[in-house]
Amino acid sequence: MSAPVVELKAAEVRFASGPPWAKRHVHALRGIDLAIGKGETLGLVGESGSGKSTTGKVCLGLQRPIKGQVLFGGAPFIYRRRALKGALAAVLQHPQWSLNPRLHVGTSVAEPLVINGMGTTRERGAAVAAMLERVGLEPALAKRLPHQLSGGQRQRVAIARALITKPRFIVFDEAVSALDVSVQAQILNLIRELQHETGFAALFISHDLAAVRYVADRVAVMYAGEIVEFASGATFYRRALHPYTRGLQEASELLEEPDAKLMDVAGQPPSQGCALSQRCPLVIERCRAERPPLRPLGDDLVACHRAREALPAA
Ligand SMILES: Nc1ncnc2c1ncn2[C@@H]1O[C@H](COP(=O)(O)OP(=O)(O)OP(=O)(O)O)[C@@H](O)[C@H]1O
Ligand code: SF4
Ligand SMILES: [Mg+2]
Incomplete structure (x- = not known):
């Protein structure tokens, strides 16, 4: 297989904003991996x-990551x-x-x-x-x-x-x-x-x-500088596996039968555990302690401890 045209590996970006006496740092990308063929x-x-x-x-x-790699045609990006x-x-x-x-x-x-x-x-x-x-x-x-x-x-x-x-x-x-x-x-x-x-x-x-x-x-579905789900285009014709993706689908009326509880997606993520743990209706103790990695599930990659429960019964 030929190399992807563009590839990001664990790319991280931080921005400093605000006046010098009250500088804030925004972690805009928290380690993004993607490849586009x-x-x-x-x-x-x-x-x-x-x-x-x-x-x-x-x-x-146009923006250099502070960590991670950017590849173009399989070779490191030339700036x-x-x-x-x-x-x-x-x-x-x-x-x-x-x-x-x-x-x-x-x-x-x-x-x-x-x-x-x-x-x-x-x-x-x-x-x-x-x-x-x-x-x-x-x-x-x-x-x-x-x-x-x-x-x-x-x-x-x-x-x-x-x-x-x-x-x-x-x-x-x-x-x-x-x-x-x-x-x-x-x-x-x-x-x-x-x-x-x-x-x-x-x-x-x-x-x-x-x-x-x-x-x-x-x-790819992003939340607070992370990719929480990679779905095939076809997934967007059905209820997604990640609760945040479902929240987006419901907000955009892509789903005909929304869940009763719509996830509130505003605010800053916590420093530990799942970035969504403060507002996800499905949160369990494990979510607050352990950050879920992107894992294969069906045809998708999903970062959620409870995504398996959303898989349709075989
Ligand atoms: N040049 C910059 N200096 C400081 N902060 C920045 C800069 N560019 C982006 N940010 C911050 O980084 C975060 C991500 O911004 P980004 O523009 O990538 O979001 P976005 O998903 O494209 O949003 P939108 O849908 O509103 O276009 C935000 O918190 C934003 O305020
Ligand atoms: S890991 Fe937990 S808090 Fe995060 S999206 Fe999944 S169920 Fe919600
Ligand atoms: Mg934008």
């Missing part, structure tokens, strides 16, 4: 502040600018974060080629026209400014810009969250088609479990 999409879900965007930044080399020559790209929630409002759309889409010294001016022009067409935009739109486009068109431009260097890995961070539902569906379909054609590996971060279920082959 060619043509595969890993969905990443979890509440706000659980560490999803930080995971994306670590995978892209030199342009070392990976357009092999990585990102599509963010608001296209204005990746598109300069003063640059014509065509210039923005061509920019990654210019930055990475790829192609002549003529070749870049042809590549931009072909890419705009591929994402469903008239090549004439290249002469417009971002504010002269609709939200869906702007997100298509952001996707064109991300794909122009033929990257091997793309992070989609809440890439469809700001769009109307019907436009979301078009953009998700476009992402799937483009991935089928070019085979990029993808990390698809979203609050929207339905969108994740639509595009992801596997889903």
